[in-house]
Amino acid sequence: MGNDASQLKGLEINEKPTECTDFWSHYQANIRDSCRYFGLKSDGSVSVFKGESILGPLWTASTPLEKFCNNILKYRHPFIVRYISAWQQRSTFHLATEYIQPLAHVISSQTPLQKCIGLNNILQALVFLHEQGKVSHNNISTSAIYVSGDGQWKLGGLQYLCNFSEQTPAYLKQSRIHRYDKAVDPNEDTNEPTTKVDQYAFAVLVEDIFKGCKDDEVPYLKEFKKFCRERLQSPDCKQRPSLSEVMQHDFFNHEFISVYKFLSFLPLKCNEEKTDFFSNILQCLKCYDEETVAKQFGGLLLSRLTLLDQTARKDVIPYILKPRNDRTQNGEHCGFFTLGVFKEHLKPRIIQLFSVRDGQIRMLLLAHFSKYVHVFSHDELSQHILPELLLGIKDTDDALVSATLVCLSELVPILGADTVVGGKRSRLFTDGRPNSNAKVLSLVKNGKANLIETHVQAKSLQDFQCSESIYTQNIATSVFEQALPLNERPSPVGSESMDIEIIPVKPTYQAAVESEDDWDDWDNSNHKLRIEDPGNSHIDGTLLEAITLPQTSDKKLSQEFIETESHAEGSLEHSILLQKAALEAKKNIIDISELDIKNKIDQSKKGSDEFDFFADMTPVIEKQKVAPVREESEVGDYSSKLNFVPNNEMDENEGWGDTWND
Structure with missing residues (x-):
């Protein structure tokens, strides 16, 4: 935008102009952080006109763009281009309006009914200028018409607008050089003043707009064209009707335009009319x-x-x-x-x-x-x-x-x-539905083997996992109950528990290791080793148990335990061997007393000087620091140490064991 500041903050103007005329260049632009009011696309779209100073008899007081700006600022109407802002930047005058584009750019895509409504809008704007403003437009043509973002035709080109009292043949002759030649009234050359210039130009506009259209595409189009030729372009200016009379023609009152007019003037309608209208x-x-x-x-x-x-x-x-x-x-x-x-x-x-x-x-x-x-x-x-x-x-x-x-x-x-929702989210709810199939376990941490639990079809209630253990009353379980009584529920810190947990499983060799991150309660804190028969076992009624080995047990013992169990199929001796192996594993567990620091020190320091680990824990009582005491003459009657006066009769060895002044 140059060094000078624009009156519209955040205005961005396209480099390529949309339209260039003798007086100005038309650019499309948008306003950043706008209220999304000026354009249909809700992006703050506006139109900016840039005009340079032009010499001429009509532009001595102001340039054409400045006059156009003053007129749209003064005469406000829904079908006249809406003014937004204007400013001078160096030698260039800027005018910002609502988002519009020239009619010539979109006329080919307009349907006959749209053209009919567009002409109705332009005619209403002209009636407003003639009857309320008492002015004449003097420049009605396709170049003076724009289309807004919502498809409405808007009247522009108000640089030649003047009062009826100022509309003299001299004024019209001075402006003729830039006006549309076909829309110039032949009576302008006469010395008689005329106020019917806009009627003649509007008839020419109707002919240009519907050029190439069939007469039956719009109701009463043929009759209206004839009306324009005979009445609006009459050589006798006095025979030309007013623009308000033109609006009474059937061409502007058929059903499609009647609906449009009703919606446009909805505030003027009564409740009964609105009810009947919206119902149909x-x-x-x-x-x-x-x-x-x-x-x-x-x-x-x-x-x-x-x-x-x-x-x-x-x-x-x-x-x-x-x-x-x-x-x-x-x-x-x-x-x-x-x-x-x-x-x-x-x-x-x-x-x-x-x-x-x-x-x-x-x-x-x-x-x-x-x-x-x-x-x-x-x-x-x-x-x-x-x-x-x-x-x-x-x-x-x-x-x-x-x-x-x-x-x-x-x-x-x-x-x-x-x-x-935004913000940080986490998984707070889990899926509590029971699992019907066996789970496929993930890789075990710390380099352990990847064990997969075999899928077994469910045939009985005992095949399903539940929150409580189910035991079959047979010989194997009775032996275990006599030798290895079940312990109580382990404590939360029982992940290092040395107890043996008996869990019933199917007669299939199976090793399952559960991750410590997935345990639901304290019972699942131990790593469980399930031993199952890889083939079809011939043991009927014998329930094999999965022994939970402690994490501190020897790996070699666990391997021997598995090998021992793999060769003990189909007999009661298998259960007894399993019991002995469990007891042997329990015996080899390091006793809790062996974890005592003192015992460890005694074993590691045999034949060497003992090192006192608690030497640095001996309490040290620092001696009281005594500040230098002034002479009695300087101190006066004040005593040190909170006015403490020692008793001369008290034994020095009593109390703390040392004198106060040491």
Whole structure:
């Protein structure tokens, strides 16, 4: 923007101009951190006109762009280009307006019905200038018409505007050099003053707009063209009707335009008229092209006044906010617009509505949120919709907060809980469903073998794992119960327990090592070694037990224990050998007394000087430091040591064992 500061903060102007004329260059721009009010795309889009100083008889007081700026600032109308800001930067004058683009760039994509509504807008703006402003435009042509972001035609080119009293042949002759030659009234050359220049130019505009269109594409188009040639372009200026009379023609009053006018002037209608209108509007609009209806009525059907009307909220809005799906179920009502049309024309308006701080409008959007949430992209939901919803949960209205939380739950499957909820999350709940199949154990830590638990089909209740042990009443269990009584539940620090735990298992050799990180209670703290028969065992009624070996036991003993068990199949001696091996393992366990530090020292310090580990733990009583005492004359009557006066009769060996002054 140069060294001079712009009046619009955060304004970014495109380098390539959209339009260049004799007076200015038209650029598209956007405002960062704006309120998303100026453009349909909610990105702060605006238009900027740059004009240089131009010499001429009409521009002695101000440049053409400055005059255009002053006129749109003075004459405000919904169908006149809206003024935003203006500033001077060096020798260049800047004018910022709402986002608009020249009509010539989009006229080829306009349908005949859109052109009809566009002409109706321009005609209403001209009637306002003639009757309320008492001024003449003097420059009606396609170059003076712009299209806003929502598809509305806006009147511009007000640099030649003047009062009717100033509209002299001399004034018109001075401005003729830059005006549209085809729209120049032949009567301007006469010395008689005329105030019907705009009527002639409007007839030429109608001819240019509908050039190449068939007369049956718009109701009463053929009759209106004839009316323009015979009445508006009449050689006799006095025979030309006023522009307000032109608005009474049937061309501007057929059904499609009547719906448009009713929605445009909704505040002027009574409740009875609104009720009757909104009850039948959808049936009426079904007769017209869907995309044309979406372009022209999308903004009006989702306007503030429509959303607040009770009849519209019941009979219109539920169908407008729901994209049409051909696969309806259970007698659902289908939406009015197809998914493609909804995304292109309705979705940008819904994004704008979420920034409106009106509780009734927000509640209406939240009530139908599940119907249209799927049409938004991931970025649109995270950047536009989600921030507005998070703002809604801070409101004091409990009903609005409740509806907002429901809509946030709709976003969790789409955006994820991390985006919607935010913050640090952790797994607080586990799956408590019982497991029907055997688990595949993971690799054991510290380099131990990777043991896999074999899958066994469940045939009885004993095959399932449960919280309590189930024992079969047979010979093997009775022997174990006599020799090895079960211990009580180990303490939390019992991961080093030396007790032997008897657990019933299937007659299959199996080794299972459980990780210390996955234990659910104290019973699972020990590493369990299950011994199962790898083949089809022939032992019936004999229950093999898995012995839990302590972590401090010798690995060699464990291996011998496994080999001993592998050769003892099918007899009771196998159980007795298993019992002896368990007792032998228990005998070899290091006694707790051997862990005493003193015993360790005695064994390690045989034949050498003993080292006292507790030497540094002997309490040291420091002697009291005595500060130098002044002479009695200086001290006066004060005594040291908290006025303590020793008793001369007391024995010096009593008390602490040393004198106070040592």
